[in-house]
Amino acid sequence: MDKTANHKAWFFVLPVLMLVAFNAIIPLMTVVNYSVQETFGDNNFFWAGVLWFEEVLRSERFHASLGRQLFFTFSILAIEVPLGVAIALAMPRKGIWVSVCLVLMAMPLLIPWNVVGAIWNIFALPNIGLLGQMLNGLGIDYNFTRQPGDAWFTLITMDVWHWTSLVVLLAYAGLASIPEAYYQAAKIDGASSWAIFRYIQLPKMKRVLTIAVLLRFMDSFNIYTEPFVLTGGGPGNSTTLLSIDLVKVALGQFDLGPAAAMSLIYFLVILLLSWVFYTLMMRGEEQ
């Protein structure tokens, strides 16, 4: 590999570097700054070393939030990815229904996140909401503001409703890029529809599905607005996900040091898990 040394090229990268520095690196560094110091107001800071990190990593409260977060993320991935692929497979390939389906699918993605939370909050209220009334009318004791199980059910259902479309759209795009000849060739071979899915459609969708899983993983791990509006982390702490807990520590208790340490750990967990996902899914595609 020959690389030409061209130092002028750095000037072209500079604007982007500055932009990234302002909107990502500098804020991140202030967080790093907070995470290693103790503060008593009046802008008095004292060096604290790794004290906050130790505290956070030993805290049972953090373990519980992280556990809830992992449970939430893996539940919605386990539902949204297979469901999204199934819907994409069932969607028509040509004709006027294609655009109708695509627009319908895109709808939930267009709604602001806090509105999604509000819609589901009202929709699921046990006494006046359509869903709550219906479930109770069927004899199911449903109350998401009181019973943790019901709160989780509502939270996951809401996320599935909101975000499965993204997986559908990506998977559909992947399917649409498979030439018709592949299906014909499989038909000539006498391949079953399962074999077509397993050996043609799935491998051909692999790249877009990797993107879908990564996006859904990162977004769901960062989720804040919808559960905040829907349950506010309750009942009790039962749906307090990492981001909600973080806000409680940072703004509720104004513990800047521990909150900063928690943010960094949170960030590293996402980074690590994203890398693991990417590596696992891209295994065997060296080039």
Added chain:
Amino acid sequence: MSLELKQVTKIIGADTHIYPTSLTLQRGGINILLGTTLAGKTTLMQLMAGLERPTAGEIWFDGKNVTGTPVQQRNVSMVYQQFINYPNFTVFDNIASPLRVAGLDGTEINKRVKQVAELLKISTMLERRPSELSGGQQQRTAMARALVKDSDLILLDEPLANLDFKLREELREELPRLFAERNCIVVYATTEPAEALQFAGHTAALHEGRVTQFGPTGDIYRRPIDLTSARVLSEPPINIAKVIKRGTQFVLTDNVKWRAPKGLSKLADGDYTIGIRPHHVSPAKSSSKNLPIEGTVQVAELSGSESIIHFNAYGNAWVSLSHGVHPFMAGEQATLYADIDRCLYFDADKRLIVN
């Protein structure tokens, strides 16, 4: 062994893709479907394979009516323009896939895959995946998959079109040998007349959903029944000009005329059309009987050791294809020489007049 199409028609919506077509293809040699894009080659192949059902007409194989038989029960294989392989199978598993569906035992599969891989020169790549192969190797794998299962009918739909020049030449030379000893009917679709001529065999000239002519490739080339077939068989396009027969002479313009060949001297006076293939028009005079054509050069391209000269003369666009390098400037006045003995004459209905 024969494949017989009886008045096969395909209509999709308001469009007729294939007009009633009757064709009998035999085993031995390659059967070529020659025509431009959208001529109906692919549709015709899909009908032959059973991937599509004809709107009307019947398809018979070996004396049996197979019109309604789905493709899975027909024992056909097909190779496409795109390189179609299972993306996450190795080359071995790709080639073996039709045999596995057929339920052959492991040792037999192993033997046959090795054999066909040897034939297609991909024995050293059996453990790789398609994404690790060059285009030519991917297409060889796809061909191996088509050859491995002893089909009764092998359809190749422009298999070389997506390959670069060298690989195309290489595979084109190997192809006739690959199919020579097989007990099956081979159908090969192409847009290139040169490919058809190289493979010999039989050619069906296709134009806008109609088979205009079918027969041994050489015969069709020498004696196209009409102007359409002549066009399908010529690349660059055949030069066409309107002429008038007056007495013993054909007249292109007042100062370009020539004596009618013997067989045509009794032809009635009137309007006719002539066709002269580009390689029968040359910047160099080869015989005193050559017809000089004076025109204005539009473009002169050099392609390897050949010159392609586009020029305008007597209100027609002409093309000359000749050996050697003949540099011309655009806009230059030039005289080119047509070998008028090789000229094809067509009557008012654009049918060939045999002399």
